[in-house]
Amino acid sequence: MKENILITASTGFFGRHFLSYVNQISSNDSNFIAGVRRPKNVQEDEVVRCFQTRPFDFFNTSTFDKALDGIQKLILVRPPALKNTKKYILPLIKIAKEKGIKHITFLSVTNVEKSKMIPHLSVEKYIMESGIPYTIIRSGFFMQNITRLNQNEIIKNHTLSMSAGSGKVNFTDIRDVIEIAHSSLSNNKFENKELEITGDKAYSFFDVSEMISKQMGQKITYTKPSAIKFIRDKVKEKFSIQLIIQMSAVCNRIKQGKAEFTSEDFSHYMSKDSRTLQHFIEESF
DSSP states (O other): OOEEEEESSTTSHHHHHHHHHHHHHTOOSEEEEEEESOGGGGGGOTTGGGSEEEEOOTTOGGGHHHHTTTOOEEEEOOOTTOOOHHHHTHHHHHHHHHTTOOEEEEEEETTGGGOTTSTHHHHHHHHHHHTOOEEEEEEOOBTHHHHHHHHHHHHHHSEEOOSOTTOEEOOBOHHHHHHHHHHHTTOGGGTTEEEEEOOSSOEEHHHHHHHHHHHHTSOOEEOOOOHHHHHHHHHHTTOOHHHHHHHHHHHHHHHTTOSOOOOOHHHHHHSSOOOOHHHHHHHHO
16 A cells, blocks of 8 residues: 655745656655645646645644645655744644654754754754654755756856855755655665765855856856845846745855755765766756
8 A cells, every 4th residue: 555645845946856756756656745835726837736735834734634634754844934833833743643644754954953043953853852753854055056046147147146155065966865855755774864965075156156167168257245235136036035035044054154064974875976066067057
């Protein structure tokens, strides 16, 4: 009998990439169910519409009970706008416990213990204290954010703008994180583990611009704007306010040196090397 696995924030950046991966590998071992705020709008999403959906809204806790009916495992992804974890995520963990959820895989961030102001730390605590078997994946900064945020300006203006100063980043390929998350649902070696998933080394955005310059044969200049200018520029480029705020917070962590930690957990648990930033740039530019 197939296990039912619910993924939250399924229409977000990680959720859509995860479901796309599941689609590509054509796994028949589990039934993945997308938790969505507005099921009627899913037909417009070419990835999520391939999956069964259930109404799920972090900000409407009354949706939790039905969403978890018949679910065996949960992939918990916190939407960036959710800050009050005690009000919106703790009740979910409690209901998951009552429903007999067998495993929770939670997407967190590296060095979470050094950033006590970010919400991920409290979510980790709730999960660990619940007694539900878990895998916590502490991910570095996704390489894919470079193309998500900067590709247009790189190609059109030959600039790369992030308000991260000279800070270094443990760039992580989202595909590595997805592979770990998927494996954690079926392999006991991941049970009750906190994994730090990063690339092989940390790079500054000066390094990134130089690597892209070599790949494109065109000088790309890292402009390191102030936080205020970065926000204004991204607003003009019509990025969502939510994404701009999220990336501004990430840039602040980078400036403070909280994003340069690297780990070999991926290669240890997956028995292969993590994808490199150089490889990603060669694929993307």
